[in-house]
Amino acid sequence: xxxxxxxxxxxxxxxxxxxxxxxxxxxxxxxxxxxxxxxxxxxxxxxxxxxxxxxxxxxxxxxxxxxxxxxxxxxxxxxxxxxxxxxxxxxxxxxxxxxxxxxxxxxxxxxxxxxxxxxxxxxxxxxxxxxxxxxxxxxxxxxxxxxxxxxxxxxxxxxxxxxxxxxxxxxxxxxxxxxxxxxxxxxxxxxxxxxxxxxxxxxxxxxxxxxxxxxxxxxxxxxxxxxxxxxxxxxxxxxxxxxxxxxxxxxxxxxxxxxxxxxxxxxxxxxxxxxxxx
Numbered sequence: 001x002x003x004x005x006x007x008x009x010x011x012x013x014x015x016x017x018x019x020x021x022x023x024x025x026x027x028x029x030x031x032x033x034x035x036x037x038x039x040x041x042x043x044x045x046x047x048x049x050x051x052x053x054x055x056x057x058x059x060x061x062x063x064x065x066x067x068x069x070x071x072x073x074x075x076x077x078x079x080x081x082x083x084x085x086x087x088x089x090x091x092x093x094x095x096x097x098x099x100x101x102x103x104x105x106x107x108x109x110x111x112x113x114x115x116x117x118x119x120x121x122x123x124x125x126x127x128x129x130x131x132x133x134x135x136x137x138x139x140x141x142x143x144x145x146x147x148x149x150x151x152x153x154x155x156x157x158x159x160x161x162x163x164x165x166x167x168x169x170x171x172x173x174x175x176x177x178x179x180x181x182x183x184x185x186x187x188x189x190x191x192x193x194x195x196x197x198x199x200x201x202x203x204x205x206x207x208x209x210x211x212x213x214x215x216x217x218x219x220x221x222x223x224x225x226x227x228x229x230x231x232x233x234x235x236x237x238x239x240x241x242x243x244x245x246x247x248x249x250x251x252x253x254x255x256x257x258x259x260x261x262x263x264x265x266x267x268x269x270x271x272x273x274x275x276x277x278x
Contacts, residue, residue: 003072009112013191123184170205
């Protein structure tokens with residue numbers, strides 16, 4: 001295929017964040033695929049673009065793919081945008097991108113604003129290992145399972161949060177992760193009333209009970225490393241005796257206890273000798 005699908009990141013609030021490359025792309029493509037044509041229409045007017053639009057959202061994406069692939073096969077340059085930020089990040093477009101990749105269509109990213117990255121760098125939390133979780137499931141077993149997973153997630157993780165659900169999400173995260181787990185609730189990033197609220201999850205949950213408005217992104221620190229409790233010689237001996245009682249040889253029991261506890265084998269052996277169990 002000779003056409004190109006250009007995935008264009010748009011501002012998440014401040015129009016000044018639109019790159020010159022993105023603006024030029026929106027002026028020169030043959031078609032713009034927009035999540036909301038009215039909202040994108042204002043952006044196109046801002047950059048002086050008269051390119052026609054076609055809606056592409058969660059309710060019609062599947063039905064539009066064949067039509068778009070046909071235009072791309074004819075050599076069209078088509079831009080994909082979402083309402084704000086980078087397309088497909090908790091926004092429509094993934095199915096189209098997958099279909100284009102499968103069909104051999106050239107996909108060209110035009111990078112730019114992302115609430116995920118903006119919140120992460122503003123949070124002050126570790127960024128060496130990060131997980132993006134999108135929105136939490138609203139209810140039921142799926143929500144319970146996701147919260148349980150996040151309770152032990154070692155990486156810093158980022159969530160998108162709806163204003164009307166922020167208090168409930170923070171309460172449930174505090175219960176799953178611990179109320180003192182560090183977090184940053186980022187509100188209205190790049191906009192006039194940008195604000196980053198930092199604290200423990202329980203503290204943020206209490207503050208959110210009074211209501212939080214605007215676009216919200218939540219960054220939560222990963223679970224702390226669990227340091228194994230220091231085992232005494234008596235603990236080691238008891239574990240060895242327990243294994244021996246099940247029919248395991250003493251030598252094998254010592255090796256198994258050493259491996260399971262991270263204790264040097266000679267130390268386990270000495271504890272057994274000192275206890276008169278050799």
